[in-house]
Amino acid sequence: MGVDILPLVTSIVTFYGIYLILALSFNIEYGFAGQPNFGKVFFYSIGAYVAGNFTANMLMRASGVTGVDFCSDLAAEVRFKVAMSKPWLIIALFLLSLLIAAAVGGVFGYLTSYPALRLSGDFLAIVLLAFGEIGRVFARNYTPLVCGVYGLSGVPNPLVWIGDPRMARLAYSAIVLAIAFGMYLLTERLVNSPYGRLLKSIRDDELVSSVMGKVTPRVKGSALIIGSSMAAVAGVLYAFYVQTVVADDFIPIVTFVVVTMVMLGGVANNKGTLLGAMVMTLMDRLTRASFLRILGISVGFDISYVRYIVTGLLIILILMVKPEGLISEKPLKTPAIEEAEKLS
Amino acid sequence: MEILKLEGVRKYFGGVRAVDGVSFSVEEGALLGIIGPNGSGKTTLFNVISGVYKPDSGKIYFMGERIDGLEPHEVFKKGIVRSFQNPRLFLGMTVIENLMIPPRGQIGENPVKALFRGLWARQERSLAKKALEIIRAHQLTQVRLNWSGEVSGGQMKLIEISRALMGEPKLLLLDEPTAGVAPKLAREIFERIVKLRDELGLTFMIIEHRLDVLFDYVERVLVMHQGKIICDGPPDYVVKDERVVDAYLGE
Numbered sequence: 001m002g003v004d005i006l007p008l009v010t011s012i013v014t015f016y017g018i019y020l021i022l023a024l025s026f027n028i029e030y031g032f033a034g035q036p037n038f039g040k041v042f043f044y045s046i047g048a049y050v051a052g053n054f055t056a057n058m059l060m061r062a063s064g065v066t067g068v069d070f071c072s073d074l075a076a077e078v079r080f081k082v083a084m085s086k087p088w089l090i091i092a093l094f095l096l097s098l099l100i101a102a103a104v105g106g107v108f109g110y111l112t113s114y115p116a117l118r119l120s121g122d123f124l125a126i127v128l129l130a131f132g133e134i135g136r137v138f139a140r141n142y143t144p145l146v147c148g149v150y151g152l153s154g155v156p157n158p159l160v161w162i163g164d165p166r167m168a169r170l171a172y173s174a175i176v177l178a179i180a181f182g183m184y185l186l187t188e189r190l191v192n193s194p195y196g197r198l199l200k201s202i203r204d205d206e207l208v209s210s211v212m213g214k215v216t217p218r219v220k221g222s223a224l225i226i227g228s229s230m231a232a233v234a235g236v237l238y239a240f241y242v243q244t245v246v247a248d249d250f251i252p253i254v255t256f257v258v259v260t261m262v263m264l265g266g267v268a269n270n271k272g273t274l275l276g277a278m279v280m281t282l283m284d285r286l287t288r289a290s291f292l293r294i295l296g297i298s299v300g301f302d303i304s305y306v307r308y309i310v311t312g313l314l315i316i317l318i319l320m321v322k323p324e325g326l327i328s329e330k331p332l333k334t335p336a337i338e339e340a341e342k343l344s
Numbered sequence: 345m346e347i348l349k350l351e352g353v354r355k356y357f358g359g360v361r362a363v364d365g366v367s368f369s370v371e372e373g374a375l376l377g378i379i380g381p382n383g384s385g386k387t388t389l390f391n392v393i394s395g396v397y398k399p400d401s402g403k404i405y406f407m408g409e410r411i412d413g414l415e416p417h418e419v420f421k422k423g424i425v426r427s428f429q430n431p432r433l434f435l436g437m438t439v440i441e442n443l444m445i446p447p448r449g450q451i452g453e454n455p456v457k458a459l460f461r462g463l464w465a466r467q468e469r470s471l472a473k474k475a476l477e478i479i480r481a482h483q484l485t486q487v488r489l490n491w492s493g494e495v496s497g498g499q500m501k502l503i504e505i506s507r508a509l510m511g512e513p514k515l516l517l518l519d520e521p522t523a524g525v526a527p528k529l530a531r532e533i534f535e536r537i538v539k540l541r542d543e544l545g546l547t548f549m550i551i552e553h554r555l556d557v558l559f560d561y562v563e564r565v566l567v568m569h570q571g572k573i574i575c576d577g578p579p580d581y582v583v584k585d586e587r588v589v590d591a592y593l594g595e
């Protein structure tokens with residue numbers, strides 16, 4: 001039986017890129033700053049909502065078609081047609097979505113950090129987890145955003161005009177991977193600096209950090225803004241890949257898959273995150289019926305539950321066997337360390 | 345000039361009168377020792393001055409300004425830096441990195457500027473050189489790249505002092521800086537403290553259990569007992585005071 005390998009590659013590459021961005025953002029917040037942002041999926045969803053709502057609205061406007069229900073199949077078709085005929089438009093909308101989502105994600109990160117940062121560790125995690133669920137319930141019920149429970153379809157892949165959908169997706173996956181790798185390099189730069197050291201000081205002992213002059217709520221807020229902004233970018237990449245935005249895609253398990261990536265790879269270690277994201281992306285893909293169907297495999301039960309079980313077991317296993325993760329934390333690569341190394 | 349002044353400062357923990365109406369003032373450039381039996385309130389006094397705890401009542405002035413009720417980072421900004429009796433190092437960092445936390449005005453602490461190494465690398469290198477010098481003076485060169493949890497207890501105390509020194513203090517509060525440190529090195533540390541005071545005009549308040557060493561270097565000693573200051577004077581005056589002898593013998 002011949003398995004068509006291309007969609008598998010595209011799917012894995014794209015989701016690796018998306019998850020890598022999410023995991024890097026969680027690593028900044030939790031690995032470095034010690035703030036367990038269990039509302040990760042909320043900020044991810046914000047990106048998808050922004051991309052979906054903005055792009056769909058703009059395409060409807062560009063089509064000149066009026067009087068059609070934004071959520072209807074017809075409207076989705078209209079949007080695809082416009083995107084097919086106006087490559088520059090859909091590309092511009094894609095790029096603008098990235099920018100707007102990054103900004104909106106950052107703003108939400110700031111807003112949620114305000115109450116959240118007056119809480120410590122565990123409480124912060126619970127509050128942010130709740131935020132995510134509230135956001136999802138809101139999006140389910142407020143149809144103008146992404147068409148409620150049915151979801152918004154017709155968010156065309158920005159390369160849809162290539163014609164061959166397989167090639168469009170493949171090319172798109174390369175773009176996602178490139179953006180993700182760019183984010184990796186930026187994250188490395190961000191943390192291998194006095195800023196990264198500052199984040200770690202808060203993680204290690206917030207009181208002492210404060211005694212040493214650091215305005216810790218502000219710094220923690222900055223980490224949440226950066227992390228949320230990155231998560232929103234991932235949400236945009238997701239929306240344009242699956243070409244639909246459904247509120248119920250953004251359930252807490254997504255957050256926990258991301259958390260596991262960081263814990264598995266090793267906290268405060270972006271190389272570990274590269275690795276953890278790879279392992280968990282494969283796990284995530286292999287426990288989805290749609291993915292297995294491509295492989296010609298069908299199982300007689302809802303395979304999604306395997307994902308929950310594996311994720312839970314992995315978290316427990318890491319905590320018990322190798323709490324520092326596969327690759328352990330290294331000193332930050334700063335000029336201070338270089339000076340100290342020179343000495344010997 | 346008076347650098348620090350406390351007026352009727354109180355801090356209770358439930359029924360425990362940890363600091364019970366303490367008033368005193370410190371001259372700029374002073375080398376002040378604070379002694380007293382275990383649990384007499386010395387560390388709590390430092391916690392209240394450094395903003396870790398808010399006093400229940402009383403006033404604290406630093407260089408003429410009220411500082412009681414300020415957040416720890418605000419107290420630091422005014423120029424008060426402290427060390428901790430039980431070392432509280434940043435354990436996810438190396439020794440040198442611990443020393444790189446307190447320096448003020450680090451450009452690269454801004455997340456946007458952090459992305460552009462050219463903006464802060466030079467500042468970072470010069471701070472690192474200063475840190476390495478302090479590290480050398482405290483005989484920590486061997487362990488400068490160790491994780492800060494992977495050094496001896498005495499070395500942890502030395503890292504505590506070193507880190508505090510990196511905060512460019514006007515007033516330094518050292519809580520038992522030489523506990524667990526070899527006697528010879530302890531004396532060297534005190535000699536350095538005297539030098540820093542003489543050359544840079546820093547003011548020191550030092551809690552110390554090793555009275556023999558302390559008394560050789562400080563010119564004034566506060567004795568605390570049950571949250572109160574029971575004696576205040578030069579070392580040779582303090583040791584002869586009956587209340588002090590009683591407080592220690594009654595321990």
Ligand SMILES: Nc1ncnc2c1ncn2[C@@H]1O[C@H](COP(=O)(O)OP(=O)(O)OP(=O)(O)O)[C@@H](O)[C@H]1O
Nearest residue numbers: 357360362380381382383384385386387388389429
């Ligand atoms: N956070 C706290 N909560 C409750 N009680 C406290 C707290 N901090 C200190 N105390 C109590 O306050 C009293 C003074 O303690 P403190 O640590 O200031 O004494 P100390 O003079 O530094 O003692 P030592 O010489 O043992 O370090 C003690 O009875 C102590 O148990």
Ligand SMILES: [Mg+2]
Nearest residue numbers: 386387388429
């Ligand atoms: Mg004490």
